[in-house]
Amino acid sequence: MVIRVGEVIAVSGVRITLRIFEDSNQETLFHEGKKYRGVSIREHLLIQRGFIDIVCLVEGEYLDERKLDETAEKTSYIRKVDVRPVGYVADNKFYEGVKYMPMIRDGASLLSEEMVGKIYGVNDGGSFTIGAILKENIPISLPWTRLFNSHLGIFGNTGSGKSNTLAKLYTTLFREKLAGLKGKSQFVIIDFNGEYTGGQILATQDKKVTVLDSKNGAQKFTLESAHFWDAETLSLLFQATTNTQAPFLRRVLSGREKFKDLPLSHFLEKTFERVFAAAEPKAEALELTREVARIIGSEALQHHLAGVKYHAQNKYFRALEGHYYDSDGKAFAAFLKPFLAAHVKLDALDQFDELLLRCYLQLCGDVVMGYAQYEHIQPVLARARSSLAGLRNVLHIVDAPPPPYLLHVISLKKCKNGVKKILPMLIAKNFYVNHKEAEGLNSPPTKTLHLIIDEAHNILSEQSTREHEIWKDYRLELFEEIIKEGRKYGVYLTLSSQRPADISPTIVSQIHNFFIHRLVNERDLMLLDNTISTLDASSKSLIPTLAKGCCVLTGTAFDLPMILKIDPLLEGHRPASDDVNLEALWANHSLFHAMTHGLAWPKR
Template identity: 70%
Template sequence: MSIIVGEVIAVTGTKISLRIFEDSSQETIFYEGVKYRGVSLREHISIQRGFIDIVCMVEGEYLDERKFLEESDKTFYIRKVDVKPIGFILNNKFHEGVKYMPMIRDKASLLSEAVVGSIYGASKTSNFSIGSMLKEDVSINLPWTKLFNSHLGIFGNTGSGKSNTLAKLYTTLFKEKHVFLKDKSRFLIMDFNGEYTENQILKSDEKRVTRLNQRGEMDRFMIESSHFWDAETLSLLFQATNNTQQPFIRRVLNGRALYKNVPDSLNTYVEKTFEKAFSSGEPKPDALELCREIAKIVNNEPLQYLLRGMIYNHQQKYFKDSSGRYYNSNGDGFNANMKPVVSSIDLNFLDDFSELILRFYLQLCSDVVLGYAQYEHIQPVLSRAKSSIAGLRSVLKVVEVPPPPALLEVISLKNCSSDIKKILPLLIAKNHYASHKKSDSLGSPPTRTLHIIIDEAHNILSEQSTREHEVWKDYRLELFEEIVKEGRKYGVFLTLASQRPADISPTIISQIHNFFIHRLVNERDLKLIDNTISTLDLSSKSLIPTLAKGCCVVTGTAFELPMILKVDPLLKEHRPSSDDVDLEKLWAHHPLL
């Protein structure tokens, strides 16, 4: 039996006004052993319309002043509330949407906490719970099949509980479904602050943690050779121009692909390049400088010594070394003196990064001698390549066959420079996304999934960054926009956590299906939420700037109604390493006292 607390006195569109009885203002009511919450803002009320219970949410309340008699000074007050219908209960099942509306004098009743919980997902059909409803304190089971089959956005200012929500979601997933996920799904966390490298989400011995560090010997990310030796990737990494530098990079990669399987092809390439440079009928002075750089790359001291003493005669157009030998089409300097030195070069020590730089210089030297390219047009991309390679070598390792995939892989970028934090997520995402797409067992619908989790996503998905080349930034955003737009058909899903959602590309935000929104106070962030999320009601929006720590508005395609969820805090050993400093404990005692 329900508790009748009022009656309908006005219906205007979807706005319903109720007169609340005087004895119905308690905060909590127990009736026949069942707990009910009184009538207040954001509480739920049922209005009986025949055999239908129309479920409404309280949006506002006010007092109406009345007099007993016109000539009397005695007054009394009628409490009125405005409610909005959110659905209806038929045959003990809740249905979302406005289908039925009440009539004047229809009775309004309280809904028990159990019934309110069943509306939002407290049923026992799922045991995937990360918290409880804020006001009703009823544990809510989330629709995990819909949740992880979508793109997720977790937003909130620093200290609002955003990281705990992210960790709680995936900790609960692995706790409940760990056995069933193996060999069917992969999870990749890009961790900018090193918050998930210990026992968070999974025990450290059950996941692969890659700690990248440019300042010491640490782990390196294994990238497939085919993804590294890619013209588009290298052109963007080195900010190559469209008309001259990008065609140059393609010539380098095409030449490597053509002779890759020929034994000692790189040694032959070096020898032929030097022969062109020092046996040409019209030697080029730029070729001498390029050959000196090549000698440094191959680390051959006799060749470096020989080239150090080389001079160029501009009038007669020939090279001459310190011993007086001439190097041109008429001289015997190359065959007699230089060829034996070049032939003895050992290139076995070269890694992929050194090989790339070597091939760049060899190609440019050959192009300059043959007149295919101008030195000053290509030289800037070589300088950028050498600068970028120095940083990439400490965090990347190019391999032909990648290691077997792990169920959960954490890439920590905590000890990387800001430049590497911009570049590396692009390579990591492209590597995993391309590998997943070309999988033979993908099928339709996909039989395997890839979940890319990016904490502090504004670091790499921001349109406001001015520290990088515009073309490179556009490509990085386009890659993630492709994943968020097309990834679903391949079973690839993004989870983004950020304290500044307004900085993230609007295209990416608009494609997110489900949101966990913690406290946000910035006007741009609130405006973005208002314009992007169509499933968010007015009263929920108004609560976002004042949400307590750990509380969030949950809404999206997986949920019938927006709800305010209080996320359970994880145990300290499982929480992300992002706790606030306890100044009372830190400053409590002087260390010498």
């Protein structure tokens, strides 16, 4: 039996007008042990069209006055509501979409909360619950298989609860599916503010936390050497010009690959021989060898080269000891070659110093042979020294990667802004390329990679002016490739941001499912309106006024947009982003001030 509350009096396109009966204004009704909610904004109604029940959402209501007759002074008011069809029920199962439309005088009845749960919930008996529908307060089991098989966007102003939503979503995933995830999936959180470095989301041995610090370098991110010794990456890091400096870096890397079986000391010796036994010695080459001596840390070599003088008129080098380095090479073979063998040790060089050393040795050879002009290449070497100095404390270069963890949290809270711009690109490329190469031939993929970027506007903004344009474009292109092509390799992005309008529109347009908390900026709202096809007008109108912890869920995983109240995580499991308790903070300060200054504490 249904509780009939009105009838259809107008149908115009998908806009339906109902006349509501006078005795149907109760807020809540109970019938045969079931709870029904009355007719109000964003409530659901059923319209019976033969054997099909059309589910409609109430979007507006108003009163229409009507006089009983022309001479009567008494006026009656008819309550009318505007509804929009969102689906239909057939065989006790809900189907989303407009397939049937009602006719005039079709009856409208209330929808039980049990049926509302079937509309928004999953009918597979799942328990993936992170909150309840705001108005009905019905816990909803989310379709987790479709949710984590897609790109996610979690947006909201600061303090709106987006960090809690992100943590609650993945906390629930690990709680419900931990056994099945091991060995099959990897989750990487790029954490700009250090909110997930404690016991949040996962607190087992399957979680690894790496806190990067630009100053002390206590912990470092392990990067594969193949991704470090990459011409494209190095050209971007060092902002190399396309015509001269980028080809120079490619020569450095090709030489390393070509002579990988020879020790680096052999390259150094041959380069010094080319410099000090040249037919036309170059003063720039002498200066470069002095820089090489500083890089390898040989004080004896530095002292010797400091005493070498270049005589431009006679075209030779004269050492402090009195011998000459000229084109016959005798002085080099007799003195400098054994000197290098005795005083130069390259075993302790890390890969940062090796890269810098190879760059200077390559430039030495190029200058002597006339392949490059010193003044054209020297600026990129200066930028290389600066960039590598910042990366040395946060990266550890290895030939083979360590075994992956189920959850890897990488905190950038203690990193400088320049490093924060570089690292996410290197980290994402490292994980993406490795996963892509491993799963390239598998269709469908046998494993998945989930990249979670908190405060994503920091690295995915098109408006950033603090970095080189080419560098910014490459980083955006990398993440655009991940979000466009990653699905076929089992790579999925989760982006959390306060300002979705600052993120590249190309990236936002590829997101499948959204958790939208309170947003008030018009640019953010316009972006969502232009990007999300599944966001209806009534849900969009609520976004600027959503309470803390409430969000609009919409996307390909959901039949209908819904307003969900996310359950807050318990103390110790919440992200480190709680508001300051000023009452407790200032109260303690006042007590301390009174005690230290001998003041009498006011009586209560």
